[in-house]
Amino acid sequence: ITHNTFTKLVLLLFVLFFFSLPAKLINGGIAGIVGVTCVFPIDLAKTRLQNQRPGQQVYKSMIDCLIKTVRSEGYFGMYRGAAVNLTLVTPEKAIKLAANDFFRCHLSKDGRGLTVFREMLAGCAAGMCQVIITTPMEMLKIQLQDAGRLAAQQRKPGIIPPNRLATTNAVLSRSYNVVPSTSPRVISATQIARELLHSQGIQGLYKGLGATLLRDVPFSIVYFPLFANLNKLGKPSPDAAAPFYWSFISGCVAGSTAAVVVNPCDVVKTRLQSLSKGANEESYNGIIDCFSKIMKREGPSAFLKGAGCRALVIAPLFGIVQVMYFLGVGEFIMSQSSLKLISD
Structure with a gap:
């Protein structure tokens, strides 16, 4: 993505959502904070399981990962990186939902319902918009989440000798305490961001942008049409709104399926x-190189690592988001409309 394209996309987002954004920020913020607080430990387990290589496994499963994390890092170790999500999930969800509404409105003909293709097109556009926030959020979160895995890998006998631990960034390595140290340090998201901006500029925070687009655009293409059609099944009549509990169920099913x-x-x-690597953990030169190396060295099953965790994370998160959104909690707080618990 070029600098000019990036700038135009940011300006477009401001223009599109200026008037409707406050209520959507409230909806996205409430849903995001509640959802992230509830499911973040599962997301941490997902990241650590996905980063494991054959012969260097520290965790056997999601439950094993969470138990070992609590034992070695304490209860709050399961929430490493949560502050980044809690800070950025509000604008991310607001942009995602507002963008989908905007494109659905402009793709509809005379106010009539959208075809599945147009619903997918609106979801695609929404997914492209949200990566402005998602990419740096995921970038910072992953560094914090994976630090405990690298430290646990170092401590496990027979996997990684301390003097062979390799990383791609010396400053991050020292800060993560993934090398022997007499004075352990815990890095913060602010420190990571500052280091990346200093050494690589804004591109440092957008490492993996192509892969994020490759994930979020198909996710939105699957999620929004599936949710819309599932939600229709709960409507008592074509012109009425679905009950809030049906929106929750539809959000959960659509979210977990897309995930x-x-x-x-x-x-x-x-x-x-993932900027920091353990010994014998290869680096990748782009999406194609990463895909081919994983396929060659770990097999097709590697691409399903963390799938169960991700489904468990996404399901309640998007269920809660849709409940807040369709109840109009943000609009109610802004005194723009009444709160609807049941369809009209």
């Missing part, structure tokens, strides 16, 4: 965005 479908892209994105 599993795009999980191979999420594995590639996670590998590309």
